[in-house]
Amino acid sequence: MPRETRPTVMWFRRDLRLRDNPALLEACAEGPVLPLFVLDPHLWGPAGPSRRAYLAASLRSLDASLRDLGAPGLQVVRGDPVRRVPAAARAVGAERVHVAADFGPYGRQRDEAVEAALGEAGVGLARTGSPYVVPPGTVHNGSGDHYRVFTPFHRVWEQQDRPAPQDAPDHGDWLALDEGTTDVPSPRLPAGLEVPVAGEEATHARWSDFLERGIDDYDTTRNEPGTDGTSRMSVHLKYGEVHPRQLLADLSRRRSAGAATFRKELGWREFYADVLWHQPRTAREYYKTQYASLAYDEPGELFEAWQEGRTGYPVVDAGMRQLRSVGWMHNRVRMITASFLVKDLHVEWQHGARHFLHWLADGDLASNNHGWQWVAGSGTDPSPFFRVFNPTGQGRKFDPDGAYVRRWVEELRDPDRVPDPHEPSSEVRAAVGYSEPVVDHAEERREALARWEHIR
Ligand SMILES: Cc1cc2nc3c(=O)[nH]c(=O)nc-3n(C[C@H](O)[C@H](O)[C@H](O)COP(=O)(O)OP(=O)(O)OC[C@H]3O[C@@H](n4cnc5c(N)ncnc54)[C@H](O)[C@@H]3O)c2cc1C
Incomplete structure (x- = not known):
C-alpha cells in the first residue's frame, strides 16, 4: 500500500540549500512540499546593505534550483512569521511545518511564538538539524x-x-501559494560595495x-x-x-x-x-561583567575616522576600507581593527560590533560579538587586556610586502612614492594625501593599561 501523503511546508531560514538539508528531506518524505521563505522585517530592517543584497541573491539562487527540480519556485512572503507561517500552512492544508532549529536569541523566541500560533491551528513545527x-x-x-x-x-x-552528508532530494511534489511570489527584492548596493556571488x-x-x-x-x-x-x-x-x-x-x-x-x-x-x-545576554553585555566598569570614551570624531578608514594607521585603514568595499574583512585584520577601537580609541566594543554587523555580509551575532569580546579582553578565552596590538608592528608582521595595505589604501599604492606603506613619513603622507596618525599608539597603550589597572 502506498504511504498516505500530506501537504507540508518547508520553511527555509538559514539553510538556503538543497544538498544535505535534513529538514527538507523530512518534508519531502511526508508529501507535497510548499518551499517557503518569510522576509521578516525584524531581521531585514536592521540588516545592512551587504547582508540584504547577499540574502536576496541567495534566495534567487535557491528559487532557480527549486525550479530545476520541477517546483514552481521558492514562495517568498513578507511579514511577521508568527502570522505568515500559519497562514501559509493553512493555505495548503499542511499539518506540519519543517525547519532547521535556530539557536540565536531572536530565532529561538520567534520559533516558540510561531510554534504556539501553529499549535492553535493544529499544525506542528518539526525541527530537524541546525546550522x-x-x-x-x-x-x-x-x-x-x-x-x-x-x-x-x-x-x-x-x-x-x-x-x-545527504544528497539533495532528486524529485518532489511541490506546492505554491496563490499570493506567493518569487519576486525577491533587489536592494541597491551603495556605490563601491560588492558582495560575493551567492548560492x-x-x-x-x-x-x-x-x-x-x-x-x-x-x-x-x-x-x-x-x-x-x-x-x-x-x-x-x-x-x-x-x-x-x-x-x-x-x-x-x-x-x-x-x-x-x-x-x-x-x-x-x-x-x-x-x-x-x-548566555544570550552576552550578545550585548560583557561576558566578563567587570569590564563594564572600565572607563571608556564616547564615540565621536575618532570613531568616525575609524569607521571610514582614516586613522592614519595603514593596516587599520585597509581593513576598514575592505569591509565597506566587499562586506568582508580578513580575520587577522578584524582583530587589529577591533583592538585599535577598544584599546587605542577607548571605545566600547559594542559600537564596533554594530558597525561590523552593518557592513559584513557574513555578519553573525555569535561569532562577531564574541570575536569582539575576545579582542576587548572581556570574553571567553580572552586575549589578555594588557596584550595591546601594535597596529604598525602587526601590519609589518602579517603583511610584510605591504600587498594588503596597497590593495585597500589607494593613497599608499605607488611603491615609488610610498616605499614603506606601513610607516610612511610625514613628507610622504603630505605628498600623497594620507592622514597623520589620529592618535599616538604608545601613549594610548599606556592610557588603556592605566584604565585597566582600576578594574583588575
Ligand atoms: C572582531 C571579530 C568579528 C568577527 N565577526 C564575524 C562574523 O560576523 N561572522 C563570522 O562568520 N565570523 C566572524 N569572525 C571570525 C572570522 O574573522 C571569520 O569567520 C573569517 O574571517 C571569515 O573568513 P573565511 O571564511 O575566509 O575564514 P577561514 O579562515 O577560511 O575559516 C573557516 C571558517 O571557520 C570559521 N571561523 C574562522 N575563524 C573564526 C573565529 N575566530 N570565530 C568564529 N568562527 C571562525 C568561520 O565559519 C570561517 O568561515 C570575527 C572575528 C573577529 C575577531
Whole structure:
C-alpha cells in the first residue's frame, strides 16, 4: 500500500540549500512540499546593505534550483512569521511545518511564538538539524555544565557523532501559494560595495577551489591578509548554502596541518554559538561583567575616522576600507581593527560590533560579538587586556610586502612614492594625501593599561 501523503511546508531560514538539508528531506518524505521563505522585517530592517543584497541573491539562487527540480519556485512572503507561517500552512492544508532549529536569541523566541500560533491551528513545527555540526547546548563537561573556554569544548566537540552528508532530494511534489511570489527584492548596493556571488553552486565551486589550492597551507596562509589564503566560507555558512558537516566530510580525507587548523576554526564558530545559547545576554553585555566598569570614551570624531578608514594607521585603514568595499574583512585584520577601537580609541566594543554587523555580509551575532569580546579582553578565552596590538608592528608582521595595505589604501599604492606603506613619513603622507596618525599608539597603550589597572 502506498504511504498516505500530506501537504507540508518547508520553511527555509538559514539553510538556503538543497544538498544535505535534513529538514527538507523530512518534508519531502511526508508529501507535497510548499518551499517557503518569510522576509521578516525584524531581521531585514536592521540588516545592512551587504547582508540584504547577499540574502536576496541567495534566495534567487535557491528559487532557480527549486525550479530545476520541477517546483514552481521558492514562495517568498513578507511579514511577521508568527502570522505568515500559519497562514501559509493553512493555505495548503499542511499539518506540519519543517525547519532547521535556530539557536540565536531572536530565532529561538520567534520559533516558540510561531510554534504556539501553529499549535492553535493544529499544525506542528518539526525541527530537524541546525546550522551547526553539534547543536548548541549539547556539549557538557563532567559536571553537566557548559564550557567557558574553547580547548576543552573543542576536545568534546570533536568526539560527537557526525552523520554523513545527504544528497539533495532528486524529485518532489511541490506546492505554491496563490499570493506567493518569487519576486525577491533587489536592494541597491551603495556605490563601491560588492558582495560575493551567492548560492549553493557558487559555494561549492569556491570550496572545491580552496580544497585544491589552499587547504594544505591554510595553517600559515590564514594569517596573511595580502594573499587569498582563507576559504571565504563564512558568508555561505551564515546563510546555510553549505553545512559545516559537508566541509568536515571533505576534510576528513586530508591529513595536513592546514586541514586540522581549518577544522578547529569551524569549532570556534560552534563554540561561540554554544556560549551565546547558554548566555544570550552576552550578545550585548560583557561576558566578563567587570569590564563594564572600565572607563571608556564616547564615540565621536575618532570613531568616525575609524569607521571610514582614516586613522592614519595603514593596516587599520585597509581593513576598514575592505569591509565597506566587499562586506568582508580578513580575520587577522578584524582583530587589529577591533583592538585599535577598544584599546587605542577607548571605545566600547559594542559600537564596533554594530558597525561590523552593518557592513559584513557574513555578519553573525555569535561569532562577531564574541570575536569582539575576545579582542576587548572581556570574553571567553580572552586575549589578555594588557596584550595591546601594535597596529604598525602587526601590519609589518602579517603583511610584510605591504600587498594588503596597497590593495585597500589607494593613497599608499605607488611603491615609488610610498616605499614603506606601513610607516610612511610625514613628507610622504603630505605628498600623497594620507592622514597623520589620529592618535599616538604608545601613549594610548599606556592610557588603556592605566584604565585597566582600576578594574583588575
Ligand atoms: C572582531 C571579530 C568579528 C568577527 N565577526 C564575524 C562574523 O560576523 N561572522 C563570522 O562568520 N565570523 C566572524 N569572525 C571570525 C572570522 O574573522 C571569520 O569567520 C573569517 O574571517 C571569515 O573568513 P573565511 O571564511 O575566509 O575564514 P577561514 O579562515 O577560511 O575559516 C573557516 C571558517 O571557520 C570559521 N571561523 C574562522 N575563524 C573564526 C573565529 N575566530 N570565530 C568564529 N568562527 C571562525 C568561520 O565559519 C570561517 O568561515 C570575527 C572575528 C573577529 C575577531
